[in-house]
Amino acid sequence: xxxxxxxxxxxxxxxxxxxxxxxxxxxxxxxxxxxxxxxxxxxxxxxxxxxxxxxxxxxxxxxxxxxxxxxxxxxxxxxxxxxxxxxxxxxxxxxxxxxxxxxxxxxxxxxxxxxxxxxxxxxxxxxxxxxxxxxxxxxxxxxxxxxxxxxxxxxxxxxxxxxxxxxxxxxxxxxxxxxxxxxxxxxxxxxxxxxxxxxxxxxxxxxxxxxxxxxxxxxxxxxxxxxxxxxxxxxxxxxxxxxxxxxxxxxxxxxxxxxxxxxxxxxxxxxxxxxxxxxxxxxxxxxxxxxxxxxxxxxxxxxxxxxxxxxxxxxxxxxxxxxxxxxxxxxxxxxxxxxx
Amino acid sequence: xxxxxxxxxxxxxxxxxxxxxxxxxxxxxxxxxxxxxxxxxxxxxxxxxxxxxxxxxxxxxxxxxxxxxxxxxxxxxxxxxxxxxxxxxxxxxxxxxxxxxxxxxxxxxxxxxxxxxxxxxxxxxxxxxxxxxxxxxxxxxxxxxxxxxxxxxxxxxxxxxxxxxxxxxxxxxxxxxxxxxxxxxxxxxxxxxxxxxxxxxxxxxxxxxxxxxxxxxxxxxxxxxxxxxxxxxxxxxxxxxxxxxxxxxxxxxxxxxxxxxxxxxxxxxxxxxxxxxxxxxxxxxxxxxxxxxxxxxxxxxxxxxxxxxxxxxxxxxxxxxxxxxxxxxxxxxxxxxxxx
Numbered sequence: 001x002x003x004x005x006x007x008x009x010x011x012x013x014x015x016x017x018x019x020x021x022x023x024x025x026x027x028x029x030x031x032x033x034x035x036x037x038x039x040x041x042x043x044x045x046x047x048x049x050x051x052x053x054x055x056x057x058x059x060x061x062x063x064x065x066x067x068x069x070x071x072x073x074x075x076x077x078x079x080x081x082x083x084x085x086x087x088x089x090x091x092x093x094x095x096x097x098x099x100x101x102x103x104x105x106x107x108x109x110x111x112x113x114x115x116x117x118x119x120x121x122x123x124x125x126x127x128x129x130x131x132x133x134x135x136x137x138x139x140x141x142x143x144x145x146x147x148x149x150x151x152x153x154x155x156x157x158x159x160x161x162x163x164x165x166x167x168x169x170x171x172x173x174x175x176x177x178x179x180x181x182x183x184x185x186x187x188x189x190x191x192x193x194x195x196x197x198x199x200x201x202x203x204x205x206x207x208x209x210x211x212x213x214x215x216x217x218x219x220x221x222x223x224x225x226x227x228x229x230x231x232x233x234x235x236x237x238x239x240x241x242x243x244x245x246x247x248x249x250x251x252x253x254x255x256x257x258x259x260x261x262x263x264x265x266x267x268x269x270x271x272x273x274x275x276x277x278x279x280x281x282x283x284x285x286x287x288x289x290x291x292x293x294x295x296x297x298x299x300x301x302x303x304x305x306x307x308x309x310x311x312x313x314x315x316x317x318x319x320x321x322x323x324x325x326x327x328x329x330x331x332x333x334x335x336x337x338x339x340x
Numbered sequence: 341x342x343x344x345x346x347x348x349x350x351x352x353x354x355x356x357x358x359x360x361x362x363x364x365x366x367x368x369x370x371x372x373x374x375x376x377x378x379x380x381x382x383x384x385x386x387x388x389x390x391x392x393x394x395x396x397x398x399x400x401x402x403x404x405x406x407x408x409x410x411x412x413x414x415x416x417x418x419x420x421x422x423x424x425x426x427x428x429x430x431x432x433x434x435x436x437x438x439x440x441x442x443x444x445x446x447x448x449x450x451x452x453x454x455x456x457x458x459x460x461x462x463x464x465x466x467x468x469x470x471x472x473x474x475x476x477x478x479x480x481x482x483x484x485x486x487x488x489x490x491x492x493x494x495x496x497x498x499x500x501x502x503x504x505x506x507x508x509x510x511x512x513x514x515x516x517x518x519x520x521x522x523x524x525x526x527x528x529x530x531x532x533x534x535x536x537x538x539x540x541x542x543x544x545x546x547x548x549x550x551x552x553x554x555x556x557x558x559x560x561x562x563x564x565x566x567x568x569x570x571x572x573x574x575x576x577x578x579x580x581x582x583x584x585x586x587x588x589x590x591x592x593x594x595x596x597x598x599x600x601x602x603x604x605x606x607x608x609x610x611x612x613x614x615x616x617x618x619x620x621x622x623x624x625x626x627x628x629x630x631x632x633x634x635x636x637x638x639x640x641x642x643x644x645x646x647x648x649x650x651x652x653x654x655x656x657x658x659x660x661x662x663x664x665x666x667x668x669x670x671x672x673x674x675x676x677x678x679x680x
Contacts, residue, residue, distance in 0.1 A: 007446040009449065013440070014472060027446065032436075037468050044469040049389050049390060049392075049492055051391075055490060101349070103350075104349040106363075109367055129384040132368075134354025134355075135401050139403075140481070146437045150395060
């Protein structure tokens with residue numbers, strides 16, 4: 001589908017789901033198209049100066065800017081570190097670009113910057129270049145942060161959904177939907193007897209452990225952010241031209257997340273995560289990779305949730321708790337704007 | 341000076357002038373400080389995989405998004421290409437992060453993206469990774485774009501204000517203030533008998549010509565964007581710990597720019613440029629560099645405007661048309677928000 005002359009941008013274009021993919025295809029790829037961009041990976045892989053580097057960018061517009069488990073600064077560093085890490089790169093350097101609304105308390109800015117410093121230290125990366133713009137009151141909402149990141153990819157490492165084979169195992173590193181639900185609960189003023197926190201955290205340590213344990217048997221990794229587990233799995237299915245079968249009962253969900261999602265009428269499989277990794281690995285290394293993931297605090301809830309199929313090309317199938325199987329589609333529309 | 345607990349961000353913090361420098365020092369450097377960031381160059385210089393790369397970022401919030409001579413897309417590509425080029429790097433790859441306000445016509449987005457495509461082609465760079473966020477109506481103003489860029493720095497090349505010596509010559513590539521005045525005129529609804537256009541254009545070709553003609557005699561280059569010629573020269577004076585003497589009558593200014601600035605009560609030396617380069621070169625190569633600059637269409641208005649002093653450390657002196665000499669300070673406050 002092509003956009004009409006008088007079509008407008010709607011919130012769904014920023015969902016990370018089907019509408020975002022359509023906009024990228026019709027507007028951005030159509031103009032910028034080149035073999036590197038067309039891969040549509042979390043990070044571009046570039047040949048520079050005899051080696052390979054990964055290069056990625058994300059803008060962060062999360063509302064509210066402070067939330068349980070982190071703030072816009074935490075997520076701005078972790079989001080970009082994680083895109084590099086799941087690409088198989090060792091994250092090294094970040095840029096940071098601030099767009100600040102006139103009137104933001106400098107104390108808030110300082111708190112955000114302090115979170116960025118801590119997350120960068122935690123991930124072992126350096127923020128080496130930056131930019132600050134200020135816009136008049138009402139032309140932005142408090143603060144937006146862009147980070148771009150550079151990492152080095154070791155020689156010989158190739159992670160790609162194209163390497164996925166029937167029988168490969170799908171692993172995830174813990175509970176789904178915690179970040180998205182936390183943001184939503186903040187906005188809706190919900191409170192829980194057991195508080196829910198964003199999971200935002202750097203994934204480079206667990207990504208490294210996965211690669212060390214699984215070697216060449218690691219086909220690809222992803223972090224299920226905007227659009228959640230369901231949307232990320234759909235992207236993998238499309239890019240690999242394989243089917244993926246997921247067992248619903250294996251997907252770890254916090255009780256509070258399930259309860260709140262039922263109340264709000266949303267599906268936790270479409271909620272963003274900011275500190276979880278999906279790994280698709282060969283069956284021969286699945287157990288050793290799972291063990292390596294569980295050895296880390298950030299991966300202690302790791303589980304197998306499904307496998308790659310030789311059929312159902314491009315589709316994600318969900319085997320429900322009741323034993324039925326249904327298609328798990330990509331996120332449509334935008335239930336939750338400004339989640340990251 | 342340290343900020344107080346209840347200080348707020350004001351527009352001047354985004355001016356690129358004295359307030360921006362203070363915010364960077366007190367808030368960002370204090371938290372992120374590392375030897376690469378602390379250089380405060382237009383681009384960070386990184387050792388990656390055996391070679392040196394330059395890495396830079398800028399966010400663009402210009403208002404209006406379309407203006408004579410370009411649009412926010414043109415400037416988003418040229419701004420980052422130029423930061424790489426004046427660092428002595430060959431610009432190669434860009435990222436682009438869009439923050440879009442709900443309701444933006446997709447036709448406007450398409451036009452902006454088309455400008456980015458053309459500027460990237462003109463500069464010989466590829467846009468290889470990107471991100472799109474959409475925020476609700478009223479939470480941003482139409483569209484903001486961040487670009488980050490990567491370039492390669494040839495072995496042995498070292499451009500730095502620290503290499504400036506007394507007697508070095510200051511060259512600029514053409515008229516000052518055209519971009520800033522164009523934006524201002526659009527906002528104020530001013531019109532001119534001879535229309536003024538933004539100068540936004542990639543500088544990598546002229547930067548390369550300067551380096552080829554001047555070799556090791558090229559001390560450093562800068563593009564005088566936010567804060568204009570006066571602010572950029574002040575940064576050079578501070579970073580080089582030298583004085584700089586500028587002859588006012590040598591600075592090329594369009595008649596329309598002079599007239600409009602007089603009417604509006606602003607100084608064209610503080611107006612942003614988006615397609616002009618300042619080069620500080622050894623006297624022995626000044627004439628050959630100037631000739632090489634003038635050989636290019638984007639440098640046909642190139643002139644010598646001053647020289648580096650062995651005294652007046654950290655200051656820029658302006659020898660006026662009347663023969664008097666005064667200190668030309670850094671931009672204070674923010675007369676012109678959202679100029680780029």
